Amino acid sequence: MATPSQPAPAATGAPAPVRRSRKIVLALAVLSTLAAAGGAAVFFMRGNAVLAAPAPKPVKPIFVTLEPLTVNVLPDARQRFLHVGLTLKVNDEKAQARVNEAMPELRSRLLLLLSNRDPAGLASLEDKLALADQIRTELNRPVAKGLPPQGIEGVGFTAFVLQ
Structure with missing residues (x-):
């Protein structure tokens, strides 16, 4: 081969x-x-x-419950009212203390904000979410000049009755 x-x-x-x-x-x-x-x-x-690696420990949320409020809303053909219960989610214990100390002022702001509402503008889910954001913004304003904001992260409804 x-x-x-x-x-x-x-x-x-x-x-x-x-x-x-x-x-x-x-x-x-x-x-x-x-x-x-x-x-x-x-x-x-x-x-x-x-x-x-150890995972960061989740921060336990702090909630402040407000007593339910009943306010008259803008009348249409008849007298109407809104009954609302709120819970505020705050940043920390300092914010919780600021909210508790300023509670009379915060309730007054809340009553003024809610009583100036049109009942038709409170019916949908989007309306309620917008209202919760407006409440958070209004209640976060400092109660006096030179003081820090309240430290409210969120607003939750525990009761919401419009009649």
């Missing part, structure tokens, strides 16, 4: 080129597998290190 221009592989003592290329391919496959395994190990170890 050997041709005159090529000597037989056994006669030269050199390994066959096919076997050398198989060894190279096998070596490259082993190296790439090890590299992939090492990369995966680093990836998962970093991921576990991030997951193992």
Whole structure:
């Protein structure tokens, strides 16, 4: 099978080129597998290190409940009233103390804000959400010049009756 221009592989003592290329391919496959395994190990170890870090402790919300209010709203064909209960979500204990100290002023502001309402503008969910935002803005105003805002984050309705 050997041709005159090529000597037989056994006669030269050199390994066959096919076997050398198989060894190279096998070596490259082993190296790439090890590299992939090492990369995966680093990836998962970093991921576990991030997951193992202690999560920040959630801040417990502080709520201040206001006594329910009943106010007359703008009359249409008949006399109408609004009965509303509110809970205020505040930033911290200092804000809670400021709200409790200023409660008479805040209730007065709330009565004035609610009594100047059109009953038709209080019917939909969007109207109630807008009202809650207006209440938060109004009650957050400082009660006196030089004092900080009340620190109210949100307003929640616990009762809402329009008759």
